[in-house]
């Protein structure tokens with residue numbers, strides 16, 4: 001059992017009349033930790049410390065030292081990876097094999113950031129390209145911003161936190177992190193890791209609490225220079241409104257389309273869709289949600305897909321053989337149950353699943369759905385996919401783009417010309433060919449369009465968004 005609090009200027013703030021919050025394992029409700037929430041004074045102190053440490057220490061730290069700290073943090077997590085995986089599995093209800101995958105990715109994110117820290121380059125600008133610019137030298141140079149506020153979701157409590165911390169430190173910024181209150185414990189382990197890796201005290205400050213209580217004071221704090229948020233759309237756009245003229249990155253949700261043409265490798269498509277639709281109970285922003293299948297192969301696809309879905313084992317996330325764990329909360333399980341019931345009343349058919357087992361929802365496949373049903377047009381964020389037939393390329397592009405969201409898409413076809421036509425026309429931040437929307441490597445440019453977000457992550461791209469470019473010019477005599 002853990003008892004923790006906010007982590008500010010290298011100190012853990014526990015007790016002192018602070019409100020406590022219990023963290024339970026979503027599978028069996030076992031109590032796994034207690035977190036003391038930050039007060040408003042704690043939150044302000046976190047920003048002030050981060051501001052001071054930025055000016056006194058962090059912005060002076062040479063690139064090779066920032067790189068060394070990040071590399072060391074990667075090594076430390078790697079050597080303690082089983083402890084991280086077990087904690088992720090317990091606090092998020094993530095199947096242990098997926099939790100190990102998340103830890104492995106987190107190590108890579110730190111290693112990418114370690115390399116990028118040494119490769120932050122400006123440009124020489126040919127000033128004589130402008131009339132009158134002769135006899136001058138121009139260059140651009142990048143500078144860290146100062147205090148970065150990172151607000152993160154419950155579903156990847158280690159890797160998505162590191163997608164903010166690692167680029168911020170690579171760039172020479174300091175951070176105030178407000179992790180999801182449902183999964184705060186892995187952030188505390190991270191604080192230990194960065195401390196051991198030699199990150200200056202006060203460069204990472206973690207503020208525990210709800211977004212409702214702490215969101216506004218943190219986001220509007222005048223010393224915060226950038227807000228980087230991953231989470232749901234309504235919260236993200238509210239943060240953007242509150243942030244005024246601060247820089248903002250928003251990584252939000254989606255209802256990812258995946259398109260299977262008649263010429264596709266159907267076995268590959270079916271096995272990939274199972275992984276992409278049901279891993280971590282569909283609680284990923286790029287989870288496969290809408291599967292469009294060309295009519296000629298619609299039935300053959302279902303004949304391959306449904307038996308594979310039915311082999312998935314729902315159960316205890318700590319069990320090595322579990323494929324699908326629980327939903328994060330009872331409310332989340334109730335919500336998806338209500339959406340499926342509503343879709344069925346409106347004419348949808350359940351081919352498999354459609355039932356609750358405690359806080360788990362069985363892997364579910366719906367057909368005969370309509371574009372206006374919640375299970376199609378909203379983000380399900382649950383182990384549920386809709387399989388939808390289509391006839392022509394034009395029709396499926398229009399259907400896939402008929403969404404408020406646009407994060408990633410998948411297209412399965414052997415026709416390279418068509419693959420590029422789709423890549424050009426799908427309104428998403430990323431398109432995979434012969435791969436599902438759910439795949440993300442941590443160095444790719446990643447981030448959505450429309451209601452799926454603003455800006456890009458992926459270590460190098462996040463670093464860029466966490467720096468200011470300054471022009472420096474010299475007039476030669």
Ligand SMILES: NC(=O)c1ccc[n+]([C@@H]2O[C@H](COP(=O)([O-])OP(=O)(O)OC[C@H]3O[C@@H](n4cnc5c(N)ncnc54)[C@H](O)[C@@H]3O)[C@@H](O)[C@H]2O)c1
Nearest residue numbers: 152153154179180210211212215231232235251252253285
């Ligand atoms: N695009 C991506 O990279 C990505 C990655 C993971 C999750 N997500 C999205 O996140 C959502 C699921 O995560 P969640 O349920 O934790 O999201 P959420 O929006 O409920 O919470 C995310 C974070 O925002 C905080 N928050 C809540 N209200 C706030 C407010 N008013 N001001 C400031 N902060 C506030 C929460 O405490 C939490 O730390 C899904 O929509 C999913 O698609 C997106």
Ligand SMILES: O=C[C@H](O)CS(=O)(=O)O
Nearest residue numbers: 155156283284285286440
């Ligand atoms: O939930 C959405 C995440 O961005 C998925 S991943 O952790 O980046 O793969």
